[in-house]
Amino acid sequence: MKLLFPGNLLSSVALVALAGCGGHLQEKKSAIRPNVIFIYADDIGYGDFSCNGTSSVKTPNVDRLASEGIRFTNAHACASTSTPSRYAMLTGEYAWRRKGTGIANGDAGMVIPPERMTIADMFKQAGYETAVIGKWHLGLGDSVGTQDWNHKITPGPADIGFDYSYIMAATGDRVPCVWIKNQQVENLDLNDPIEVSYKVPFPGEPTYTTHPELATVMHPDFGHDQSVISGIPRIGYMKGGHSARWKDANIGDTITINALRFIEKYKDGPFFLYLGTNDIHVPRVPHPRFTGKSGLGPRGDAILEFDYTVGKVIGLLDSLGIAENTLIFLSSDNGPVVNDGYADLAWQMLGDHKPWGKYRGGKYSSFEAGTRIPCVVRWPGKVKPQVSDALVSQIDWFASLAKLIGVNLADTVAPDSRDQLEVWLGKSSKGRDYVIEQSLNNNLSVLTSEGWKYIQPNSGAAIDYYTKIELANNPLPQLYDTKNDPGEKKNLAVSEKSRLIKLKKILNDEEMKGKDQ
Structure with a gap:
C-alpha cells in the first residue's frame, strides 16, 4: 500500500477523515474540508481569457470566477507540453527527473507507475471521493502497445488514487478515439474488437493517405494523416470499435455531463474532481451551439465551449448550495498553439487576438508563453477577490492542498512540491523564489x-x-x-x-x- 504519512501516522484532521463513516462524522468532514475541483484546460494561453485583457473573445464564466476569487498573473505549468505538465501536477515531481514522461501516444503505458503517490491518492486516503474526467494523456496499461482495449485495462487511474474515471486515453487527435469508463471502453461491441497500432497500418483499413475523401469533418495541414475516425484523420492506426467511437462535436458535452453527474452524486462531499477538458486541443470541433460564435474560427469557438463548461460547473455548485464549500483551481496544461496540424483556418481567423498575451513563444517553447498560463482560484467566503502577481507553480498544488486538509506528507512524496497554501488562498503575496x-x-x-x-x-x-x-x-x-x-x-x-x-x-x-x- 502506498503511504502518505511518515511512520504511517496521520494528522488529527486526517484521522477524523478516516475514523469512520457515521452520519455525524460525515457532516463534520464536510464542514471542515472543502470539495476541490481542478478545471484543467488544454492549450489555452494566458491571453485567451477576457479577464486577462483580451477583447477578441468573451469568457464571462471564467471572468466570474476571476472576479470572485484570485486571478494569478505569474502562474506556471511545469512544462510547455501536456504529458509532463500533468505528470508533475499530479505527482509533485518535475517530469524531467524521470524518463518516459514525454508526450504520450495513445498506446503508451502508464506514465505514473502505480507505486507512485499522487494528489488523488492523498485525497482518497484522507476520505475524499475522487474522480478524473476528460483528457488523460498519461498512458494506460503496463507498457507501450500491450493494452487489451476490449477488456479492463490495468493499471489505470484507479491504481493512482481515482475512485472513478471517465477519460480519453490520450488526446483528441490520437487513437483510440473512444471513452474509457473505469478502465473499460464504453459502448464496445465485442464482436467488433478494437486494435491499435502506432507502427504500421492494419491491412485493408483505409487511412487519410489512401482515402482522403473519408475526411468529411476536417483535413490535416501537417501530420494527422493516418486512421480516419468520425470523419477526422488522426495520429496512429485504429481498427474496430465502431459503436464506441466518439463524435468530436460531442466531446465537450460528454465531459461536462459526466463531471456534473459526479458532483451531484457526491454533493455531500468531500470530493476531489480533476476535470481535464479537451478544449481547446486539436482537432477543434466544438458543438454546433458554438460554431461561428466567436468570430475567431474553431479555435475561438472552442474557447467559448470551455467557458460554457465552467459555467455549468459553477451553476451546479450554486444550485446545490455547495459553492462556499468548494475550492476551484482553473488553469491550463501549457501555453497556446494556433495551427497544430489541422486546416482549421486558425491563423487566418486570429485577427488581432494574441493567445500568448504580452509574452513570447507558446506551446512547446522555453519562452514565457510556453508555461505562463491563466490561473484562477475561487473559494467563496474563504478567498477574497484580488489579483496576485506572486510567482506560483502547479507543482505546489499537491503540498499546499495537503496542508489545507491536514495531511502530513512523507519526505519521499511530492518531492518538488512546496507548501504555498497562504499564497494560493490570497493571504500572502510572497510566492516561490x-x-x-x-x-x-x-x-x-x-x-x-x-x-x-x-x-x-x-x-x-x-x-x-x-x-x-x-x-x-x-x-x-x-x-x-x-x-x-x-x-x-x-x-x-x-x-x-x-x-x-x-x-x-x-x-x-x-x-x-x-x-x-
Whole structure:
C-alpha cells in the first residue's frame, strides 16, 4: 500500500477523515474540508481569457470566477507540453527527473507507475471521493502497445488514487478515439474488437493517405494523416470499435455531463474532481451551439465551449448550495498553439487576438508563453477577490492542498512540491523564489520571483517548422528581465554575468538534486 504519512501516522484532521463513516462524522468532514475541483484546460494561453485583457473573445464564466476569487498573473505549468505538465501536477515531481514522461501516444503505458503517490491518492486516503474526467494523456496499461482495449485495462487511474474515471486515453487527435469508463471502453461491441497500432497500418483499413475523401469533418495541414475516425484523420492506426467511437462535436458535452453527474452524486462531499477538458486541443470541433460564435474560427469557438463548461460547473455548485464549500483551481496544461496540424483556418481567423498575451513563444517553447498560463482560484467566503502577481507553480498544488486538509506528507512524496497554501488562498503575496520550466525537447529554464529568467543553451531549431512557434533554442545562454522585457527580446547574458552565474547554479543544483532521487 502506498503511504502518505511518515511512520504511517496521520494528522488529527486526517484521522477524523478516516475514523469512520457515521452520519455525524460525515457532516463534520464536510464542514471542515472543502470539495476541490481542478478545471484543467488544454492549450489555452494566458491571453485567451477576457479577464486577462483580451477583447477578441468573451469568457464571462471564467471572468466570474476571476472576479470572485484570485486571478494569478505569474502562474506556471511545469512544462510547455501536456504529458509532463500533468505528470508533475499530479505527482509533485518535475517530469524531467524521470524518463518516459514525454508526450504520450495513445498506446503508451502508464506514465505514473502505480507505486507512485499522487494528489488523488492523498485525497482518497484522507476520505475524499475522487474522480478524473476528460483528457488523460498519461498512458494506460503496463507498457507501450500491450493494452487489451476490449477488456479492463490495468493499471489505470484507479491504481493512482481515482475512485472513478471517465477519460480519453490520450488526446483528441490520437487513437483510440473512444471513452474509457473505469478502465473499460464504453459502448464496445465485442464482436467488433478494437486494435491499435502506432507502427504500421492494419491491412485493408483505409487511412487519410489512401482515402482522403473519408475526411468529411476536417483535413490535416501537417501530420494527422493516418486512421480516419468520425470523419477526422488522426495520429496512429485504429481498427474496430465502431459503436464506441466518439463524435468530436460531442466531446465537450460528454465531459461536462459526466463531471456534473459526479458532483451531484457526491454533493455531500468531500470530493476531489480533476476535470481535464479537451478544449481547446486539436482537432477543434466544438458543438454546433458554438460554431461561428466567436468570430475567431474553431479555435475561438472552442474557447467559448470551455467557458460554457465552467459555467455549468459553477451553476451546479450554486444550485446545490455547495459553492462556499468548494475550492476551484482553473488553469491550463501549457501555453497556446494556433495551427497544430489541422486546416482549421486558425491563423487566418486570429485577427488581432494574441493567445500568448504580452509574452513570447507558446506551446512547446522555453519562452514565457510556453508555461505562463491563466490561473484562477475561487473559494467563496474563504478567498477574497484580488489579483496576485506572486510567482506560483502547479507543482505546489499537491503540498499546499495537503496542508489545507491536514495531511502530513512523507519526505519521499511530492518531492518538488512546496507548501504555498497562504499564497494560493490570497493571504500572502510572497510566492516561490523560483520556478523551473521545461520545453518540448526537455530544455530547462529557471525564472525567479524578481523576473529574471535563464534558459539553458540548446542546439535545437529556433522555430518549429510546422507550428511556427519560437522554441527559444539557442546554442548560447539566454538571460532575460521578464518584468521589464516580457517579450524576452533583449538577451542580457553578457551584460549581467553575475546574475547569469547565480541562475545557472540554481538550475544546476536542481538537476543534481534530481539525480539523487
